[in-house]
Amino acid sequence: MTLRQELEEKLKSLFKLDAFYDDQWNTIERIMKGERVLLIEKTGYGKSLCFQFPAILFDGTTVVFSPLIALMRDQVKKLNSLGIPAKCINSEQSPEENSQIIAAAKLGEVKILYIAPERQENSEWIEATRLLKLSMVVIDEAHCISVWGHDFRPAFRRIINLVKLLPAGLPVLATTATATKKVEADVASQIGGNITILRGNLLRENFRLYVVKVKSEDEKLLWLGQNLDKIPGTGILYTGTRVDTEIYAKWFEYLNLPVIGYNAGLDADSRVAVENGLMDNRWKCVISTNALGMGIDKPDIRFIVHTQIPQSPIHYYQEIGRAGRDGKPTWIILFYNPEDRRLPLSFIEGGRPSVAKYQKVISVIRNELLGEREIARKTNLKQTQIRVIKSDLIEQGIVREVMLGKNKRFEYINQAPALDPRFFEELRASKTSDLDHMIEYVDTTQSRMKYLCNFLGDSMCSEFKNCDNTGLKKIQVVYNEEWHQKLREFREDYFPILEVISKDSSIVNGVAASYYGFSNVGATLHRCKYVTKEEFPDFLLNLTLKAFRKIFGREEFDLVVYVPPTTSGDLVKNFAVRLADLLKIPISHDLVKIRPTSEQKAFENGVLKSDNVKGAFSFVNAQLLSGKRILLVDDIFDSGATVKELGHLFTNFGVEKISPIVIARTVGGDLV
């Protein structure tokens, strides 16, 4: 009996599988010799078996670095059901739970330990590694190592450094489903140590690929409103932004379709609930940003719809790759409105801060050991930009992230090289070119599957007949006046929620009459505040009243209170007076500023915004407030810092409930 046959016998008893695929066997054979392997195979191929199987044969513990908590959970559950001792350590478990698992691993009671790369920053974990008997290191989703990939994650840098320090002879396996040739070469050279690359074909025969060209956002909503229910099975709809996630989810709810929204901003419990619901087919569709689905091991996701074009064919392949693992027909639909190009382009171009901003961050870090919040305070840069800058500066060896006790600090590296902007230019050019290829995918008249495979460096693909260019009927958007009317009614009845609820405050989630950028709301506000200085027009009052009725219509209020102005005079006061008058609720003018504040829009990040308003307000007759229910009025809700600060103030004065209402809520800093 050959070694392969012998181990396949074991495979039967351990995993209830008959045989290895050839690439699986090639990988396992090398791993067992202590070699390093990069394995690129499509989703559903069985990459995990390539480490799970040898991990059981090895003496000691295999550590699997994975960025996806959902995937860790799934795999641990599956392994445990086979009687294999596997555990995961992650931020969603309690520290006690994680400590217990670490203790068990130290005793050799865990064969396979899944762990997030960020854990490498945790001192308890590093201490534990002193006593762990390590048999193999696995890097799952290894494309996250490469800045040239679609999902670079800075935390993987430390994993690469670790791998470089591991002794020769300790097996290392890196796996991914999505790597272009460039990413493949980058990952392989970073891992180093005579690594063998094994690449399978990426073709997904069961996919039915469609592209729907539309002229407006309305056309997407209309087609989906009419057809979502007709697509077989359950699936995922990806939008480009969190706000769109909310709008699409509300639209389907309005049409009584069973859907749910999901985004990375949800708390852990809600995320788990949605993921579990998805597994149980509780909804027709989960509406999500691309935060959902990576690594979810659901074999029968029957469709994936994109309402926004992804940044590159590799993003797209990765996102649709989550569907149809069972090999049954799966519908893959991409909507494209030429205007949609703007969003990914703004990520690429606007996502990269100017060189001057980099220098600003460098100069503050040179003088002081700082954390992210202090950097935000000292530079007045957006937190998202600070993160990009920080990550790039680390990449260029100019600053490093150190742990001071439990706190992360950024230190300037003695004798660091100067900032090299050429790297950013190169990266930007590469991403722009990827986006152009994504648009080429939309416009191609050839096989779409073949286009994706070629882009990913898989030239093995032959001709296919599984897209709307090669045999399938094209999707046309047609709708009648009835549907148009439905959409209009939905739009007029839809009000953004202000998520401000918090445990230590009596504030509840509020409502905005509109998004700032919707129709002419933002423009009108801007004109009144800064140009004409005229009162807010009646249509804004009516819209706000509608929002009030929909969200707070059945509640009782004792008092209307408005946010005192910074510069725009009495506009908000007069607006609140008119609103209170119509609602027949007494108005109070007693909320005052006890120190001057700047306009919130002067500050680019939440840290400075909340510093700006902290302790800035007081209430003249505070003793009257106890047990009261307050409707809190303002014109614009941006970071929410002011409203949250007032929530705390009123909570301290014994107010029973604070319900905020504003005219407009901004979306990701579109306030000008």
Next chain:
Amino acid sequence: MKNEATYWITLAHLPKWGFGKINALIVRFFHEEKISIEDFFNLSESDWSKRYMLSASDIQALQNAKSELPNNAFLAESLLSQGYQMVPITSPEYSRTLKLNLKATQSPSLLYVKGNRDILHQPSVAIVGSREAAGKSMGFADNIARLASKEYKVVVSGFAKGIDKQALDSAIHYKGQSIIVLPQGIATFNSGFKTYYKQIVDGDLLVLSTFPPKAGWSVPLAMARNPIIYGLADEIFVAESSEKGGTWAGVVDGLRKGRKILVRYPDPGEKNANAVLIQKGGIPVDFNGTEIQNHSFTYPLVISPQASRSLDLQADIPDRIVSALNGKPLTPLEILDICKLNISVGKLMTLLKGMELIQSQKYGKTTKYLLKSRLSAPEQKELFT
């Protein structure tokens, strides 16, 4: 070097081997066989035994160390990510002064550092002294640090209270460069890295430790650090020493090794042991560190009876012990008997622990002391210069 950090950490802290034995091995594989530390670890046991003449117990120790490599990889990664660097004795970045002063027998095999490593190659002065020092001695430390900084010499400080701290603060104040030699593992110095952030960023400071990175401060480590301070310095200034404690032990050890040690010439009536050290062979210097020629004490020396006793007694004890051990392992009681020592067993044990040449070994329930075994390869001093 970066990728070898795991191996160096593993080799440098081999239990009970001591720097002399480890360095002799490094000389063998690195300079004679010209192979990397990684290749050395990957040799077969028979190579270790035949080519390197390692004993069965040494091979066992190396095998044990080898099994810890993956664990040390995690440690190395976490150290590097915090900006600590590891400088092995084979590296051109390793301090030549240190090698020259401590030789292959006593040079640490691995330095853990953070900050500007170029500082290791500058001319250097150590300013040492008592933790309780005040007044004139502190002024002396400040003045020597000022002069050193002016002459682009690096001030080496042990970061203890009193003189060490004064020397460091002054060097920083006068915009000079300095080295902090830690009495603890480098990863336990967070507050210091916070305090001296700016100096490190500006390249004016190097923090150095020779101990396992996570070892906390302890008396034995503080004692073991003294030879490193002296070894890193081209010139050694003693601001003030009492008749016992770290400074005293360090200076006496330095004098025995033949180092030139500059001792501040005490004023009449000063209650310290500076004068005793001068009598012992220290060179008297004035407030500016200039040697005082043809000095003779024109005033009566204040030497406490305790100091003179310890001077007489302790001076040759280590030598007497070494010669007593030249042959077979002994228990502490046997050592006391053979050497005719009039000290307690506890005191002897402390002394033995502090001696580089001596190691302990269990024989059943009794602990005996013996000279550290030397590798068969002859010491090759020229390879370390």
